Amino acid sequence: MAEENKQDWRVYVIPDLRTWSFPKEGVPQSKIEYYNSFEEAKKRFDELRKAPYNSEKALGNDGQPSARLTLGVERGNAAFDILHVRGGENVLVDDFTRHSELSKDSSLLAIIRKTAAEIGYDKVNSYPLLENGRYGDPSFVPFDKWAAENKQFNLTGGRKMEHNTTFEVSSISKIDNGGSVKALANVVINGELAVRGVKVMEGEKGAFVAMPSKKMGADYADVAFPITKEAREALNNAVMKSYEQLKASPEKTIKNDVPTADHATSSVSVSLKAVDKNNLKAAGQITLDGCFVVRDVKVLTGSENKPFVSMPSYQTQTGDYAQYALPITKEFHEKLEKAVIGNYHSLGKTEYKGVKYAELGDKNDIAHLPKQNNRFAASLMAELDKAGIKYQARVEDMTSISVHKSDMPRVTDIKNELVKTLNPEKQTNSAPKHKR
Numbered sequence: 001m002a003e004e005n006k007q008d009w010r011v012y013v014i015p016d017l018r019t020w021s022f023p024k025e026g027v028p029q030s031k032i033e034y035y036n037s038f039e040e041a042k043k044r045f046d047e048l049r050k051a052p053y054n055s056e057k058a059l060g061n062d063g064q065p066s067a068r069l070t071l072g073v074e075r076g077n078a079a080f081d082i083l084h085v086r087g088g089e090n091v092l093v094d095d096f097t098r099h100s101e102l103s104k105d106s107s108l109l110a111i112i113r114k115t116a117a118e119i120g121y122d123k124v125n126s127y128p129l130l131e132n133g134r135y136g137d138p139s140f141v142p143f144d145k146w147a148a149e150n151k152q153f154n155l156t157g158g159r160k161m162e163h164n165t166t167f168e169v170s171s172i173s174k175i176d177n178g179g180s181v182k183a184l185a186n187v188v189i190n191g192e193l194a195v196r197g198v199k200v201m202e203g204e205k206g207a208f209v210a211m212p213s214k215k216m217g218a219d220y221a222d223v224a225f226p227i228t229k230e231a232r233e234a235l236n237n238a239v240m241k242s243y244e245q246l247k248a249s250p251e252k253t254i255k256n257d258v259p260t261a262d263h264a265t266s267s268v269s270v271s272l273k274a275v276d277k278n279n280l281k282a283a284g285q286i287t288l289d290g291c292f293v294v295r296d297v298k299v300l301t302g303s304e305n306k307p308f309v310s311m312p313s314y315q316t317q318t319g320d321y322a323q324y325a326l327p328i329t330k331e332f333h334e335k336l337e338k339a340v341i342g343n344y345h346s347l348g349k350t351e352y353k354g355v356k357y358a359e360l361g362d363k364n365d366i367a368h369l370p371k372q373n374n375r376f377a378a379s380l381m382a383e384l385d386k387a388g389i390k391y392q393a394r395v396e397d398m399t400s401i402s403v404h405k406s407d408m409p410r411v412t413d414i415k416n417e418l419v420k421t422l423n424p425e426k427q428t429n430s431a432p433k434h435k436r
Helices: 038-049 094-098 106-118 143-149 229-247 330-349 374-387 405-422
Strands: 010-014 033-035 067-075 078-086 089-093 123-126 139-142 167-174 181-189 193-203 206-210 213-216 219-222 224-226 253-255 268-277 280-288 292-301 307-310 313-315 321-323 325-327 351-354 366-372 392-395 399-404
Touching: 010 038, 033 038, 038 067, 038 106, 067 106, 078 094, 078 106, 089 094, 094 123, 106 229, 123 143, 139 143, 167 229, 181 229, 193 229, 206 229, 213 292, 224 229, 229 253, 268 292, 268 330, 280 330, 292 330, 307 330, 325 330, 351 374, 366 374, 366 405, 374 392, 374 399, 374 405, 399 405
Parallel strands: 089 123
Antiparallel strands: 010 033, 010 067, 067 078, 078 089, 123 139, 167 181, 167 253, 181 193, 193 206, 193 325, 213 219, 224 292, 268 280, 280 292, 292 307, 313 321, 351 392, 366 399, 392 399
16 A cells, blocks of 8 residues: 555546446446546546436435446555446545545545535435444435535535525736736625635636635645535636626726625534644634635634634735635624634533543553544443543544553453444444445
8 A cells, every 4th residue: 555655546437337237237338437637537527427327216236326427536456436426416435434544645535625626516425433333334415414524524515505606806907927827806705705816827728717825834725715616617707707808908907896795694614623822723714605615714812812713814015914815794704703713612622531641651652542433432431441441532523542552452352342242243343345
């Protein structure tokens, strides 16, 4: 696996996976089509997505509409599907979540996030984690619900906007410096949130829209961007329409009268992680209407230790700081502040059980069982108490248990025995393999 991880993932398309599962139907087996880039694979996927067979309700071996058009990835000897079209719906295949190395592979997750943003998912073929630590039978759940419950993968991108989310250009200016950036636009979402620094760039294939970006860690990343195909098209159309008007105008800047909303209409979901570095207490992102993300949102504390929200910003030529994205109505500002601060306060609900961390030994002497199912973890902690093994459990949405390394073999034995007790059938605790 170490050598394979040095390679890039290749994206493949299977026109009709049912031809693999039901060869007796007499339809020749679809060949796997490999592509060197996601964009090439997506173009082929979009062509095939319109085919009538993708909406058929013919059932597969699992009693659900058969998997038809398929998008997947391959690297070395590893290959698996990430998207199936079933009965006219795009279904995320969550095989990657049940393999620890794959679930943390940044290049793989980037492909899956790109698929979510540019193609979109309706449902997830999800294997639930049971109380005994094993995986149950798969079931289909709404993508948005699954994404909200599995925030560690940072996946968004359902195919539908929650309501008629609007993207309007409030101003656009020409950039005449001989570079690839030809214009800068400010976009207003739902008459409530302004996004600055949306670029129109000229490439080999013509003009295109690029979202504002900033340095995050070692790389540059978009700081505000649409995450559904529908939202991306609406924003791009609005910006390119204004750009064409700008090119035909003698003016350097065109300003449009964009009315602000009478009341807060945008839905806001928040995902934060605790930081606690000086006055920085948390950082993360917000999502509007399930279709537009603003990253690098922070919670800071002031002189009275009262938390407040800081939106992503950049330094101007004058040395001042300006925000990439900011509320433009009082009502939405209050709604956003309430949502972010509320999420921040919920981070403080972490519960610790067992002994203090320091009692387990030095940092290098401590072993971990990360992200255990909470119900299973409760049973495991009860067994550790009986065995007199010192541990600390951090209980959040999942439970992480820490013990001294010398106790880890006994803890593993106890865990395995507990699995057998809760699940007497002779089955392994490995993730079920995806059946095509």
